[in-house]
Amino acid sequence: MTGRDGGEAGLPRITFDKVEKSYGSTLVLPPLDLTLEDGEFTVLVGPSGCGKSTTLRILAGLETLSGGEIYFDDRPIGKLEPKERDIAMVFQDYALYPHMNIARNMSFALRLARAPKSRIDSEVNRVAEMLNIAHLLDRKPAELSGGQRQRVAMGRALVRDAGTFLFDEPLSNLDAKLRAKMRTELAEMRDTIDKNMVYVTHDQVEAMTLGDRIVVMNAGMIQQQGTAEELFANPVNRFVAGFIGSPSMNFLAGEITADRVQGQGFDLPLPPGLAERAGARAVEVGIRPSSIVLEGGAPIQLRVIVSEYLGAQSVLVTRCGNVDVLAEIASVDRIPSGQTRDFGVRTEEIMLFDRATGARI
Structure with a gap:
């Protein structure tokens, strides 16, 4: 060398x-x-x-x-x-x-x-x-x-x-x-x-x-x-x-069907080309807490377990199926614990990872 x-x-x-x-x-x-x-x-x-x-x-x-x-x-x-x-x-x-x-x-x-x-x-x-x-x-x-x-x-x-x-x-x-x-x-x-x-x-x-x-x-x-x-x-x-990002990214086990990814408690459309790259394989869906919104996006129903007030922002610990999912929202939109309600996912920000290797697709 x-x-x-x-x-x-x-x-x-x-x-x-x-x-x-x-x-x-x-x-x-x-x-x-x-x-x-x-x-x-x-x-x-x-x-x-x-x-x-x-x-x-x-x-x-x-x-x-x-x-x-x-x-x-x-x-x-x-x-x-x-x-x-x-x-x-x-x-x-x-x-x-x-x-x-x-x-x-x-x-x-x-x-x-x-x-x-x-x-x-x-x-x-x-x-x-x-x-x-x-x-x-x-x-x-x-x-x-x-x-x-x-x-x-x-x-x-x-x-x-x-x-x-x-x-x-x-x-x-x-x-x-x-x-x-x-x-x-x-x-x-x-x-x-x-x-x-x-x-x-x-x-x-x-x-x-x-x-x-x-x-x-x-x-x-x-x-x-x-x-x-x-x-x-x-x-x-x-x-x-x-590891990078706070709060940390959410991961949900899913399967690719046509141009959508489906799993326990969710069925989300994918950005153009992502489903084709993934093919018919088991994946993990990566969703940043900031990609979960109260209005707009693809619908997903989540049950609020804990609402953590952090000042200008609140972090919600919610549940999708049997998996905890973090959502980051403005504190003016604070949601009490125990509610089940509709949220949205910015699907253009979704990431897919191969479930066997962990590599990003």
Whole structure:
């Protein structure tokens, strides 16, 4: 394998070439091929155990390769020590030194490298101002909130001025409100810092908010990669369709008959050409909650089980046959629980998936 020429100096194109990871006889990461462009914010997303953190740790040098190679541009780095890879990492648990104040925590790597004191002070102050923690530099980690500690952990990485930054689920220990605020700050940081950033999360909202490119993983394999818009509008299989989007997509078992799809509790027309592509096979019908409407569309009768008021929007948990179906409606149209009523489905937004393979038709 020969790597491609990279972009600007210090920002390598990162290439995984048939990278594998095994623990004993257990293969947790099958041969993986992935290229991360220079200056890109890439998000690895998927459920617990899908291999995303293992991939990040292999890139950082915290896990050894069982097979394949990683390249920074044309340079193989699989056998290099972590300190030789020009990488800074932000962990889920902050990993701050409790006996050091914030300034010393942030400057640790530069002090270890014996950088001049003037440079250390300049870099710490610059990054602290950017992250709005300049007023905390004399405090100890125990005196800070979770959000402030996470900013310090990010600041420690940024002070290093590495070419590539790795984030391993950095927001998962924060409460929902603080997580949303930190997502905004990360998005701002992404737009102002020209670095490679690789971010691991199980939260698809974080992925869709932050990623220039999202890599969806399951069982150690890449299912699909692309922008949030591409993954939402054109998922390649049932897994991606169900994982990307909130509330998640509904799936109903159905059979194709002429130009319609039928199943327990529904009989819906299909967009032109879709029935022909599907042929006579068992399918799963994918319907986004936002594709279920109160007026218009193809009729479907649903029984409302729970109405979840979320402010401007309400999410209805309804039942079609014996399957729960989510519908997203404006809260002004709130419907009480227990009612059975007619809804509509925007049939042009229906997706079909092969029931045996999960592939999109």
